[in-house]
Amino acid sequence: MSPQPKYRVVADALRREITDGKYESSPRLPSESELSARFDASRNTVRAGLNLLVTEGLISSSQGLGYEVRSHEVFELNASRFENLSFPQNGDAYSTDVTAAGRRPHQTFRVEMLPATAYTAARLKVDAGSTTVLRFCHRFVDDVPWSTQATYYPGWLAEAAPRLAEPGDIAEGTTRYLADREIEQVGYFDEISARMPTPEESRLLEISAGVPVMLWTRTGYSDTRPIRCTITTFRGDLNRMNYEIGDLSGRDETL
Amino acid sequence: MSPQPKYRVVADALRREITDGKYESSPRLPSESELSARFDASRNTVRAGLNLLVTEGLISSSQGLGYEVRSHEVFELNASRFENLSFPQNGDAYSTDVTAAGRRPHQTFRVEMLPATAYTAARLKVDAGSTTVLRFCHRFVDDVPWSTQATYYPGWLAEAAPRLAEPGDIAEGTTRYLADREIEQVGYFDEISARMPTPEESRLLEISAGVPVMLWTRTGYSDTRPIRCTITTFRGDLNRMNYEIGDLSGRDETL
DNA sequence: TCACACAGCTTGTACCAACAAGTTGAGCAA
DNA sequence: TTGCTCAACTTGTTGGTACAAGCTGTGTGA
Numbered sequence: 401m402s403p404q405p406k407y408r409v410v411a412d413a414l415r416r417e418i419t420d421g422k423y424e425s426s427p428r429l430p431s432e433s434e435l436s437a438r439f440d441a442s443r444n445t446v447r448a449g450l451n452l453l454v455t456e457g458l459i460s461s462s463q464g465l466g467y468e469v470r471s472h473e474v475f476e477l478n479a480s481r482f483e484n485l486s487f488p489q490n491g492d493a494y495s496t497d498v499t500a501a502g503r504r505p506h507q508t509f510r511v512e513m514l515p516a517t518a519y520t521a522a523r524l525k526v527d528a529g530s531t532t533v534l535r536f537c538h539r540f541v542d543d544v545p546w547s548t549q550a551t552y553y554p555g556w557l558a559e560a561a562p563r564l565a566e567p568g569d570i571a572e573g574t575t576r577y578l579a580d581r582e583i584e585q586v587g588y589f590d591e592i593s594a595r596m597p598t599p600e601e602s603r604l605l606e607i608s609a610g611v612p613v614m615l616w617t618r619t620g621y622s623d624t625r626p627i628r629c630t631i632t633t634f635r636g637d638l639n640r641m642n643y644e645i646g647d648l649s650g651r652d653e654t655l
Numbered sequence: 656m657s658p659q660p661k662y663r664v665v666a667d668a669l670r671r672e673i674t675d676g677k678y679e680s681s682p683r684l685p686s687e688s689e690l691s692a693r694f695d696a697s698r699n700t701v702r703a704g705l706n707l708l709v710t711e712g713l714i715s716s717s718q719g720l721g722y723e724v725r726s727h728e729v730f731e732l733n734a735s736r737f738e739n740l741s742f743p744q745n746g747d748a749y750s751t752d753v754t755a756a757g758r759r760p761h762q763t764f765r766v767e768m769l770p771a772t773a774y775t776a777a778r779l780k781v782d783a784g785s786t787t788v789l790r791f792c793h794r795f796v797d798d799v800p801w802s803t804q805a806t807y808y809p810g811w812l813a814e815a816a817p818r819l820a821e822p823g824d825i826a827e828g829t830t831r832y833l834a835d836r837e838i839e840q841v842g843y844f845d846e847i848s849a850r851m852p853t854p855e856e857s858r859l860l861e862i863s864a865g866v867p868v869m870l871w872t873r874t875g876y877s878d879t880r881p882i883r884c885t886i887t888t889f890r891g892d893l894n895r896m897n898y899e900i901g902d903l904s905g906r907d908e909t910l
Numbered sequence: 911t912c913a914c915a916c917a918g919c920t921t922g923t924a925c926c927a928a929c930a931a932g933t934t935g936a937g938c939a940a
Numbered sequence: 941t942t943g944c945t946c947a948a949c950t951t952g953t954t955g956g957t958a959c960a961a962g963c964t965g966t967g968t969g970a
Contacts, residue, residue: 405922405923405924406923406924407923407924412854415854431949431950431951432950432951433949433950441924441925442924442925442926443925443926444923444924444925444926445923445924445925447951447952448923448924455710455851455864455865456851456852456853457850457851461950461951461952462932462933462950462951463931463932463933463950463951463952464931464932464933464934464949464950464951464952465932465933465934465950465951466933466949466950466951467951474848479898480898480900585901586901586902586905587899587900587901587902587903587904587905587906588900588901588903589897589898589899589900589903589906590897590898590899590900591895591896591897592847592869592895592896592897592898593729593869593891593894593895593896594849594867594868594869594891595712595867595891595892596710596711596712596865596866596867597711598711599667599670609710610710610851611851612849612850612851612867612891613849614847614848614849619906621901621902621903621904621905621906622905623902623904623905624905625905626905626906636848636849636850636867637849637850639848640846640847640848641846641847641848642844642845642846642847643734643735643844643845643847643898644842644844644845645735645842645843645844645845646841646842646843646876647841647842647876647878648842648843648844648876649842649878650841650842650876650877650878650879650880650881651842651844651874651876651881660952660953660954661953661954662953662954686919686920686921687920687921688919688920696954696955697954697955697956698955698956699953699954699955699956700953700954700955702921702922703953703954716920716921716922717920717921717962717963718920718921718922718961718962718963719919719920719921719922719961719962719963719964720920720921720962720963721919721920721921722921
């Protein structure tokens with residue numbers, strides 16, 4: 401027999417109750433002192449158990465209010481819809497998607513000139529430290545922070561298309577603007593990874609403990625070289641990315 | 656002035672030192688008692704700060720040894736490579752990929768009959784609770800648990816292709832086996848999400864605190880309906896998924 | 911030389927105490 | 941009725957103590 405630590409017993413019992421649906425009617429958990437009495441454990445031990453569930457993303461706590469079972473509502477994100485002239489994705493896709501879902505979109509926007517990091521330099525095939533243009537979006541759904549999107553353009557492209565580096569919005573969309581300068585995106589390379597958020601990301605996305613972020617890096621190519629690199633950061637618990645590949649005539653959309 | 660809690664001060668200072676590369680030569684952090692003296696804080700407070708970094712995935716601890724900065728080594732996973740007759744992916748792709756990377760692959764395998772969950776039923780377009788065949792793989796790289804892969808086949812398909820439900824391996828690969836029975840996969844639909852692991856997943860993948868899992872669900876379709884649903888679970892910190900879309904002649908592979 | 915015990919380090923678990931700070935509702939005062 | 945104060949709850953922070961348990965090197969005994 402290896403006796404489980406008491407705080408794990410607490411966590412396991414509560415996790416079981418949660419997955420069994422005990423808190424579906426009212427998501428509020430018993431208070432620390434109630435649990436302390438129930439499990440004959442000190443408040444610290446109960447807190448250790450609760451903290452385990454928090455880092456698992458199962459519950460969240462707020463001072464003065466107590467612990468609650470977290471509810472997810474997943475947002476679908478179709479990533480294989482090709483971005484091109486007839487189907488621009490820049491910003492508009494986000495607005496239309498969110499509006500279509502009956503939610504209210506909102507975003508802030510800024511433009512910066514930055515030296516390329518190792519990560520962006522490798523993808524844009526420019527020297528690390530060379531100048532890049534960053535167009536940065538902070539997006540909200542119903543005033544809840546949803547994602548950040550940082551698109552980096554290589555310096556040579558900003559010279560050929562100077563409005564990229566200007567602070568204002570580009571009304572016709574960057575894809576169209578670039579195409580008018582004979583730079584067309586014909587393919588892209590997507591990378592997806594997940595990790596725990598940095599403090600900066602936690603702040604921007606208002607992420608509490610136990611929620612990972614998904615990182616989606618899309619490098620866009622002309623027929624000869626990379627022309628942009630978009631890094632999108634999502635809350636992992638609220639988003640699901642989709643790719644459609646091949647012939648999907650056997651699929652109807654009523655998932 | 657809003658004075659930061661002391662444990663956050665500890666976490667911020669150590670996080671800063673880590674990102675500045677102070678522990679690159681030797682990943683070992685000072686002991687709790689040393690940090691306690693340095694920050695003039697109790698051991699409990701220092702532990703709270705360290706725990707924050709653990710849940711952020713930055714460090715890990717082991718009893719008797721101390722705290723260490725975690726190192727990542729990312730494994731690339733090309734998901735857009737189409738699985739079909741000329742390019743089967745079943746199991747073989749994993750082995751060849753891992754071997755190509757100079758690592759040693761190893762996997763365990765089992766077959767089960769299971770009632771469909773809401774999740775698999777919706778994707779396979781069968782009734783929840785109806786019988787499905789699960790073919791389950793637990794995969795290791797250099798004896799480190801790497802991923803689990805659960806492929807569910809609908810009951811009607813298992814009747815048409817009985818070897819799916821038999822415990823043994825299918826030497827020619829399931830894709831070929833199904834094609835010989837005139838069931839060909841012509842398209843698939845991928846869904847990717849991230850969350851913190853369940854205790855079961857932590858156990859199977861030997862995941863410590865602060866590491867999310869990536870869930871990759873691939874539903875394969877024949878020209879008329881879904882024929883399988885594969886749910887792959889990865890360690891988020893060790894894997895990156897890639898998709899190539901469109902014309903990538905402008906991309907060379909030396910990323 | 912070799913094997914084992916043990917001291918001295920590390921983190922893990924568990925308890926106690928006290929106060930700070932956020933939330934809510936009761937109840938009083940205008 | 942309206943608005944405010946405040947008590948009573950909640951979790952958050954910080955300190956303390958004690959012992960368990962894992963790891964490593966020293967040194968003793970065979």
